Amino acid sequence: MISFQEFIHNYLTNTNKQVSARVLLVTESILTLLWSLSDKLAIISIFIDVGYIQKIIQWIRTDLFASHISDIGEPIVNIVYNLTRDKTALKQLRTEKAFNILMELKQLIYNEDNNGLTESYGWALIALATSDEQSEENKKLILDTSENLYQLCKKTDQKDDLSSDEYHLSELLELLDRAFTNTYVIKHILEDKINEKSTAIQYFTELFLSLYGVLLDPEPDELEERAVKCLLRILLQISSYPEYLKRLTDNSRFCIIIESLANRPKHDDAKRIWCNIQQTMSTNEQKKDMSSKIYISYDHTDEEFCKEFVKELRKRTTIPIWVDYEKVDLSDDMWEYVSPNIISATTVIILASTAYGENTDKFQELSYIISTNKSRDEKKGLIVVAAKPNFNFNRSWMKDLLHEKTIVPYENNISHMAWNVCEQIGVLKKSRIKCLNWLFKNLRRETAQSDDFSNKTLKLLPENDKVYYQKESSQVDDSTDNLLPSKTHSSHSIVTLLMTQTGSVSDSIWV
Incomplete structure (x- = not known):
């Protein structure tokens, strides 16, 4: 080599x-x-x-x-x-x-x-694309390639060994699964209708029902097993779109098989599909636990950031935080632990990144979070945090689901990001105004001129807080435009300002 x-x-x-x-x-x-x-x-x-x-x-x-x-x-x-x-x-x-x-x-x-070169070129672009914007530049090529993949699947699955002279069905389904990360591709394929019913959804459903037995075989053919697993991932993506999920639930045999697989170990994708199906079949709104809980949704490539963020979050709130790396080992059955904690969480924090957008499991997880979000507070129930600098929505599905949410921007100071999140959901252990009141009371008992007192007091101020002063007027305006960074003050003058220059702007306390 x-x-x-x-x-x-x-x-x-x-x-x-x-x-x-x-x-x-x-x-x-x-x-x-x-x-x-x-x-x-x-x-x-x-x-x-x-x-x-x-x-x-x-x-x-x-x-x-x-x-x-x-x-x-x-x-x-x-x-x-x-x-x-x-x-x-x-x-x-x-x-x-x-x-x-x-x-x-x-x-x-x-x-x-x-034709052979153009086809392989299109396959490579589908596999390598990390954003919808990239694939948009080649939209016609990718749509044509995806359509060709779909047609090849329909020809190949008719063979006894699921392979043609050049391809095995598993390879075609794997690539089609990747193509479906582009919203316009999945809509293009699934909008092929006869009598208002998608022929593509029917095809994938029936293909699964003809092949699912491989998953129950103690010694399955490796490529056949790979084909069924890729097919399950395609069905998982389909089930994450409410408008397509109904077509899956209409097939009672499909629902029975998925439920059966979901109750078996090492079938996480089946568990995820079954949870999506249950959301449409349930007539009663899911009830959350009485006690508060924060659920963290993140991609495992961002685990180091997640650990640091959770550590800083716990310094500022006593609300229990559920994050998978502390509760369960990575396994094929993660979803049975994840889904009940999503339902019972009063706040879900999304650590958004490019890797998050590339993960089809996160597409399903976020769709499930949104579907269960009715029981949460509209403003505090779902918080989006940028886990990487200069974060932008790289997938249209992520933008569609989160575009109306306020994003806490990435900062080099994770401690300050955690503080901003806690302020947004109102769960700080001690709010700024309480801290200021405490300082004010203690100021009466100490000598303001004492350097020792001033230094001790400054250490008690919340880390990374900014100190502001009003330029002319002592009245609080609705805009933050009048709040300008103060010049450097001595420790004594800052403490003095704490007694006189406080107010609130947009639900935040300023000093």
């Missing part, structure tokens, strides 16, 4: 050598072999270990690749696509900005008029 890599790398990056037809033919043969090897999921770890991901990005950017794309374009693009099927490789490719680099080749690939 290393020798193959070195040969190709020397050929594509050494511009001083004259290109010979024989070397080009050998390079094409090696790339075709690597294309075939990368199609085996078990071998992809070797590609990762010997540095193929970084090298292949370099190869795509060379002038020789562009000039010989008709010969080596299809195997290289297919290798990129095959690597995206592995989570670790996919993460590395996204780190290397593979999507943007492939985008630079768009016109060059179109000019080749090669």
